[in-house]
Amino acid sequence: MGSGAAVPAAFLRRDLREALTYKFSFVSSIIGIFLSSATFYFVAKLVPSGTPSLGPFGGDYFSFAVVGVAFAGLLGMFQEGLASVVRSAQLSGTLEALLVTPLPVPAILFGSSLYSLLFQVFRTALHLGVALAFFGLSLGRINLPGVAAVGLLTVVCFLSVGVLSASFILVYKTGNPFSWVLGTVSGLLGGVVFPVALLPSWIRWVSSLLPVTYALDGMRKCLLASAPFSEVLPDVAALAAFDAILLPLSLVAFRLAVRKAKKDGTLSHY
Amino acid sequence: MSGTPALFVERLVKRYPVVRGFRELALRPFDRRSVTALDGLDLEVGRGRVFCLLGPNGAGKTTLLKILATLVLPDGGRALVEGHDVAREPGRAKAAAGFAVGDERSFYWRLTGRQNLEFFAALYGLRGGDRDRRVSELLRLAGLDEAADLRFNGYSTGMRQMLAFARALLADAAILLVDEPTRSLDPQAADRIRSFLRSELAGRQGKTVLWATHDLGEAADCADDIAVIDRGRIRLSGPAASLAGGGRAALRRAYEQAVGNPVVADPAEAAGLEACDPVVADKSGGTP
Secondary structure, three states: OOHHHHHHHHHHHHHHHHHHOOHHHHHHHHHHHHHHHHHHHHHHOOOOOOOHHHHHHOOOHHHHHHHHHHHHHHHHHHHHHHHHHHHHHHHHOOHHHHHOOOOOHHHHHHHHHHHHHHHHHHHHHHHHHHHHHHOOOOOOOOOHHHHHHHHHHHHHHHHHHHHHHHHHHHHHOOOOHHHHHHHHHHHHHOOOOOOHHHOOHHHHHHHOOOHHHHHHHHHHHHHHOOOOHHHHHHHHHHHHHHHHHHHHHHHHHHHHHHHHHHHHOOOOOO | OOOOOOEEEEEEEEEEEOOOOHHHHHHOOOOOOEEEEEEEEEEEEOOOOEEEEEOOOOOOHHHHHHHHOOOOOOOEEEEEEOOEEOOOOHHHHHHHEEEEOOOHHHOOOOOEHHHHHHHHHHHOOOOHHHHHHHHHHHHHHOOOOOOOOOEHHHOOHHHHHHHHHHHHOOOOOOEEEEEOOOOOOOHHHHHHHHHHHHHHHHHHOOOEEEEEEOOHHHHHHHOOEEEEEEOOEEEEEEEHHHHOOOOHHHHHHHHHHHHOOOOOOOHHHHOOOOOOOOOEOOOOOOOO
């Protein structure tokens, strides 16, 4: 194994070893995916096929909701995973021991969250697989370049929000506003389980400020509606704009947060 | 580099901001208050020496160790580890000194001792066979080879402390920083730790050990040099042979004189042990 991969591998091995000591959590997580799919399968029976607001996404509510829920979980993990590993290391007391190693702080942060992120990717794939195999998820002709573009820009965007959250937690320990604003508001206004078009016009503009709106819109069009790349270009452009602002902002914020925590002597406080 | 002291600290200052309540924030939002932890501290530790840092609670011992370990940034002065400035070259300073984080919560409790060390070894850049050999060697050195494959949550407090030393030695740094390593240990476990630090690490391996402790007897028995820190400054410093030459009672008298806070009579002193004449450093300039 190359030296570049050895550190991420060490973090993955550590977290996998720990996860294997909690034998039931994996099983309950899988059962949760089945229950979530089954719930939306029956709710979908209340929504007639061909509902106009579902038209741009293939017309089937079950597929719309499953893709929304599966990807929202993934985005939530990208958004909050980094902050939660910092918080967890502060609480468990391992942060100080990690920080005296030669690894730079960003490498510790990303290494520590790697397992959670990959596990959530697996859960998302499993969610879609279960919906496809047991509940009749109807995928269109998948637009792979579109999926790749929307996916990559979305990952960068949500990881940037994650770094902002982690910066806040490093300095203030709790009460992360990014998590609240983007997590809670996105669930309601970001089109996770119902189309944004159903929102009253006086509040719909808020959706246009949320990256999750573009991420889910683009992903659904690529996966469910056989949309060509030109149709998802507005989503790609919006996500690129978010990235251009959030990525440098998050890196500066993180550097300042580490410096402030070291200055205040609170790096490992909780 | 052979003339460079292992640790060199010059006029080191550290002030922590005071945490304020909502009322005070509302009434005086721009008021900034701080407490001084280090107030122009000077210190030099020679290579291969066991240097015990004594001082009352809140004297600044842990702050000094954390600055040397690059966990806290100083507000003034400088601190050099093997000649590397902790503020300007934190990576090199970190590589030169191992900090034995004694907090037992700093390990992964559901992993074994070996798995914990394997993980940290990877972060110190050890790979494959080198990593496995180093981990096994340190487990043996720490007397944990038989317990290596038990979960950390089954370890005694003494075993956890030994694992913390093993972790700090992974990179084989020439300097070891230890903060109250025998706190909460039974006398036999404490003796094993003292012997490990004094005989194995300093004696056999030639490492420099900066050792913060409250235990005067420990300092008298193990140190080559002793310093007493109080209110952020070194109040007394010198070779252990001179400060503790008259035994623990002599060191206690010197300590009390240095921190200006005589306490209850020492039973050893009452028993008539002889004292030496320590050199008390300048006591002016204490923090308010």
